[in-house]
Amino acid sequence: MSDVILELEDLHTHFFTDSGEVPAVDGVSFKVHKGEVVGVVGESGCGKSVTSLSIMQLVPSPPGRIVSGQINFKDENLAQASEKRMRQIRGNEISMIFQEPMTSLDPLFTIGNQLIEAIRMHRKMSKKEAKRKAIDMLNLVGIPRSSEVVDEYPHQLSGGMRQRVMIAMAMSCDPEVLIADEPTTALDVTIQAQILDLMRDLNKEHNTGILLITHDLGVVAEMCDRVVVMYAGQVVEEGTVREILKDPKHPYTKGLIRSLPKIHEKEQKLYSIPGTVPKVSMEQVGCRFAPRCEYAFDRCFSEDPELYDAGVERSSRCFLYDDNEEQEAGSHVESDLRS
């Protein structure tokens, strides 16, 4: 892969609530290369959305705050960037699309108005030129009757069309990174297929790096080059999409994949991970997944595992992959895990 365009290094975003400090993002590091699609997967509350909001400095503050860590975009650390600088970056160099296209469009302004605002914010263009650009963008994302749609209001469009408008807006300044936070979760499968198709085309044609936040492993398999799996605010595993889905290393990833009902297979009983996703807190000691993990041993409850190497460009936050772990404790569990 070519050059790194976005790099997160040990990012900590905490929420300071009445009931204490909550480390929603707890030491997250990963990279996005130019033109690459990186998936961030995890269940609700794992910190994947807060991670993406942190990159754009959109975490509601208070109560949230980036406590430490770096967000390197090109040669700049966005975690330290001023609000003025962030306004130049948002929608221009890094854009974002959200899950619910209805709430992210302003119901009082026409589609054209909102697109033109985004374009004129970052590009020196007359209103006329900007409108022409807006229509071009709507064409690009496959909206029929684009010259009429520019003068329509968001409520006149269907969910899939609104998400296309959001993508048009996000792509209008040709960003280098597009952050898509659950872009198809609110859409039906046939519409989801259209939107994913569109995003894939844009990625290929414009060489835009995409950070795709999702809980759907199916979407990940379709779209991503590399995958980062998050659990309780931490990255637990990283690898290429094939490695993650075909040969998961971390017990959580393994459990997650096994608990999916498969459309092409017959099976009687679904595997399920016992228990529920924990609430994260500052006091937590040991592996976050240990209470639900069938391979957990003493060390998992007393010590925090780090991300251990598990192959080329692969890592897993699990003591089973710690080379220093006594062979005895690890080996039989590991062979079990691999079988």
Place this chain on the structure above:
Amino acid sequence: MSNPILEVNNLKKYFDVKGGVFGRKVGEVKAVDDVTFTVNEGEILGIVGESGCGKSTTGKALLRLIEPTDGEVKFEDQDITQLDDEAMRKLRKDMQIIFQDPYASLNPRHTVEKIVGEPLLVHGMKSAEERKKRVKELLEVVGLRPFHASRYPHQFSGGQRQRIGIARALANNPKLIICDEPVSALDVSVQSQILNLMSDLRDEFNLTYIFIAHDLSVVKHISDRVGVMYLGKLVELADKDELYENPKHPYTQALLSAVPVADPDVIGDRVILEGDVPSPSNPPTGCPFHTRCPAAMDICSEVKPEFKEDSDQHYVACHLYD
């Protein structure tokens, strides 16, 4: 096959659209338009479709939570659309429903004991002592602890709340449970717990489910037979293996090919449908799917295809199979 427990014939539900100065009726939304199927005792019938296809309205109309406009719903050979309110209330003991949103379907001001115990009280279990015992029993059946009875819904996670909803539905030993998107609000790891619980309960209590969902792999996993709905109509109905391996209706084919599969090796030929689902207030003439259908013929825009058996127990509504 065993005997049918529920027979639905030509079920229709039209919602009036009111407008104008006098609030007169200016149109109709045909949410459910002429749906016919049967459910056998002890089976799980899945109903899939995209949002707005009428699958939830069908579920509610079966229980008369929404009054059907026309058609017949026969539960154990009795046409329930003709029953008066009192008889209907008694009958609901045997027909229960589980809702999608475990956050919205439990009263936040009631304890779990009250929530699960209320159907018992309504259906004649007057003794508080007995109710308490039964509630505790039910909580254990669905994998919660008896001491949870004194807690409030907000003290539970989404998966646990859905278990409470299931306990409430089971309270009066129903025969049929309509499950309206019971797992779509849950995370994957919790979803599989609930799906397993539901199939265990079916075996244990010999329940019959109508399982309504938009997730095709979930429906495939749990159901015995699956029906596909589009714009208020059932377009295909078959045994689940038959339907997923040999889908006949072009819509079913497109729907199945659109599902992303969590396996990088299974990248099949994808049929990407153009456009959106038309509005049910102004559905296309003829076959409702002809506007998006890759195989549409001239006849499709003129004549409504009949929903009929094409091969053994495989029903489809499409002119390709005339």
